[in-house]
Amino acid sequence: MSEMSVGSIITNVEFLCAEEAVSKIPNKARMMVGGFGRSGIPEYLLETMIETTEIDGLTIISNNISEGSNLHHLFMLGRIKKAIGTYYTTSKEVVKAYRENRIEIELLPQGTLSEALRLGGSGIPAFYTPTSAGTELAKNKESRMFNGREYVLEESLTAKVALVRAHKADRAGNLIYRKSARNFNPLMAMAADLTIVEVDEIVEMGELDPEQIVTPFIFVDVVVERGREND
Amino acid sequence: MTDLTVKRYIAWRAAQELQAGVVNLGIGIPTLVADYLSPGLVTLHSENGILGVGPSPVPEDEDPDLINAGKAPVTIQPHSSFFDSSLSFAMMRGGHLDATIIGALQVAANGDIASWAIPGKDVLGVGGAMDLVVGAKRVIVATTHVTPKGEPKILSKCKYPLTAKGRVDTIITEYAVFKIRQSKLYLVEKVEEISFEDLNQITEAPYEIGGNFKTVVREELMHALS
Numbered sequence: 001m002s003e004m005s006v007g008s009i010i011t012n013v014e015f016l017c018a019e020e021a022v023s024k025i026p027n028k029a030r031m032m033v034g035g036f037g038r039s040g041i042p043e044y045l046l047e048t049m050i051e052t053t054e055i056d057g058l059t060i061i062s063n064n065i066s067e068g069s070n071l072h073h074l075f076m077l078g079r080i081k082k083a084i085g086t087y088y089t090t091s092k093e094v095v096k097a098y099r100e101n102r103i104e105i106e107l108l109p110q111g112t113l114s115e116a117l118r119l120g121g122s123g124i125p126a127f128y129t130p131t132s133a134g135t136e137l138a139k140n141k142e143s144r145m146f147n148g149r150e151y152v153l154e155e156s157l158t159a160k161v162a163l164v165r166a167h168k169a170d171r172a173g174n175l176i177y178r179k180s181a182r183n184f185n186p187l188m189a190m191a192a193d194l195t196i197v198e199v200d201e202i203v204e205m206g207e208l209d210p211e212q213i214v215t216p217f218i219f220v221d222v223v224v225e226r227g228r229e230n231d
Numbered sequence: 232m233t234d235l236t237v238k239r240y241i242a243w244r245a246a247q248e249l250q251a252g253v254v255n256l257g258i259g260i261p262t263l264v265a266d267y268l269s270p271g272l273v274t275l276h277s278e279n280g281i282l283g284v285g286p287s288p289v290p291e292d293e294d295p296d297l298i299n300a301g302k303a304p305v306t307i308q309p310h311s312s313f314f315d316s317s318l319s320f321a322m323m324r325g326g327h328l329d330a331t332i333i334g335a336l337q338v339a340a341n342g343d344i345a346s347w348a349i350p351g352k353d354v355l356g357v358g359g360a361m362d363l364v365v366g367a368k369r370v371i372v373a374t375t376h377v378t379p380k381g382e383p384k385i386l387s388k389c390k391y392p393l394t395a396k397g398r399v400d401t402i403i404t405e406y407a408v409f410k411i412r413q414s415k416l417y418l419v420e421k422v423e424e425i426s427f428e429d430l431n432q433i434t435e436a437p438y439e440i441g442g443n444f445k446t447v448v449r450e451e452l453m454h455a456l457s
Contacts, residue, residue: 036279036316037302039295063316064356089356098353105355110278111320111362118317131324131362134396136354179313180279181296186315214315 009205013173014222018048021196021222025049025161028057028081032117032162032188033071036063040181042163042198044226046070049163050077057081061117061159063110063184067091078102084157086110107137112154114187120156121190121219128153162192166215169199170208173217182214189219196222232453237375237405240449243267243456245332245373245403252329253282253322255363258301260373261332274310276328278359280319283311300359323359324366331367333360335374335399337389340416340436342399344372345391354392364395376404376433383435385409385416405449406430410441417441422449 022045025031035041047070049055056079064087065072065080072091074080082104088094097103108116109131119127128151132138142153164185167178175197177185189195202225232240238260245260246267255276256264265275265286275284277299284299285306293304322328337345344364348354364370377383385402402409407430408420419441421430 037298039279039298087356087358095353095355098355107355107357109357109361110316110359111324111366114316114320129324131365133365134393135361136348136392137357137361177313179294179296179307180277180281180298182313182315183279184316187317 009172011172011217013169013217013220015171015202016222016224018044018198018224019052021045021224022049022053022055024194024196024222025053025055027055028059029055029161030059030159031061032157032159032184032192033060033062034162034164034183034185034188035066035069035071036180036183038066038069039179040165040177040183040185041066041069041071042165042196043070045163045196045198045224046074050074050079055079059084059159061085061113061157061188063113064088065091065094067093075103082106084108084113086113108154109137113157114184116154116157117184117187117191120158121187121192122156124156126153126155157191159188159192160194162188162195164189164195164197166197166199168201168203168208169197169220169223170203170217171205173197173220173223174208174213175199175215175217175220176208176212177214186215186219189215194221195219196224198224198226200226232405236453238263239456240453241373241375241403241405243452244408245371248371248401248403249273249330249332253327255323255328255331255367257331257333257360257363259334260375261334262301264332264373274308276319276322277305278316278319278323278363280314280316281305281307281311282314282322283308285311320359320362323362326366326368328363328367330369330371331363332371332373333363335372335384335394336378337384337386337391338372338374338399338402339386339389340411340438341388341414342397342411343389344370344394344399345389346394348392350391360394364398369400370398371401371403372399373403376406381433383433386435387437406433409438415439419444421446423447424449 133150242263
């Protein structure tokens with residue numbers, strides 16, 4: 001591809017500094033946040049959000065709220081009203097807040113969460129899964145038999161905003177991830193109206209192998225390079 | 232035996248169930264199973280998006296972007312791949328894993344398992360346990376025979392909230408190996424160190440003796456192990 005044709009390609013993706021990017025997040029937003037353990041959490045975006053905005057009353061969709069992360073910091077500041085995820089027992093503070101009615105928690109099996117995100121971004125509003133059939137987590141949910149086995153009806157998940165952590169973006173907004181930091185990030189990128197991605201590095205178009213791109217730019221709205229004040 | 236020796240024996244015995252294939256190991260005793268698997272024959276899956284988990288790295292090679300489901304640093308192998316959580320759970324729920332070895336709070340003679348919640352306590356964590364147990368071709372429970380308080384864990388019916396119904400294939404403890412077939416519990420192996428009378432004392436569930444039942448000497452196996 002010649003330099004001239006590369007220069008003439010413009011996608012919908014904006015390249016902003018973190019402060020500009022997080023200023024787009026509406027107050028009381030329903031927001032997805034990537035990460036598993038301490039891997040793949042968009043720490044820089046969360047940190048900037050904590051420092052430069054007053055946003056609170058958030059509903060956070062994430063696997064958990066890992067102690068030591070900026071998501072946990074956001075929670076400790078009382079800015080998370082509700083959490084939808086799979087595992088909260090690793091944070092004593094979250095458990096305490098739940099007991100004191102300071103946070104609402106909706107628990108999903110991890111495979112149900114990940115599929116609800118994938119399908120939420122795929123235009124499919126609900127799905128049947130064998131997971132949780134006959135357990136307390138399926139108590140108030142519809143179920144149905146297929147081929148002699150019970151399946152639970154689960155609703156897909158969408159959100160106003162997704163904060164995503166990727167490794168590299170090209171100037172079009174295509175993304176690649178790094179190792180197990182990928183986890184929920186590509187799924188959340190698909191499932192939100194406004195997908196803001198933090199990356200280690202922005203590279204020129206053509207530098208990422210089209211065969212290797214995990215999230216095509218169509219799912220991305222804003223890209224922020226970590227540690228960059230402005231683009 | 233010390234607690235660790237008991238756990239190591241259970242892990243070693245569980246590893247003997249796995250000849251080859253793709254396996255997901257749960258947290259706790261199951262994590263120790265990795266130390267006893269035949270290298271190259273069993274591939275480990277991690278729910279956070281790794282197929283082909285390698286051993287723990289030396290501290291200077293730790294990478295915060297390369298962790299297992301227990302959040303511990305790991306390495307990869309020549310055949311490893313990375314993928315998102317949805318594809319990872321497709322492998323689990325979709326019946327692509329040959330086996331999983333997991334811990335349990337309670338297991339019932341009909342194959343029900345309870346491993347994630349205790350009645351009267353807040354239920355705030357389920358993680359990937361339900362998908363794993365629902366989807367793996369073979370569910371092997373590796374657990375101590377009784378709770379730390381000495382209460383039986385192998386019951387005629389689970390009293391704790393279920394993780395899944397009727398999914399357990401094999402139960403491995405420091406005293407015995409049970410198989411579950413057509414919702415019935417069969418004893419297939421007992422260590423010589425415990426009498427039938429004592430075993431029955433700590434096994435609440437009724438069981439039958441399996442056709443291929445054998446007695447092993449745990450002391451000898453442990454010796455070979457160390």
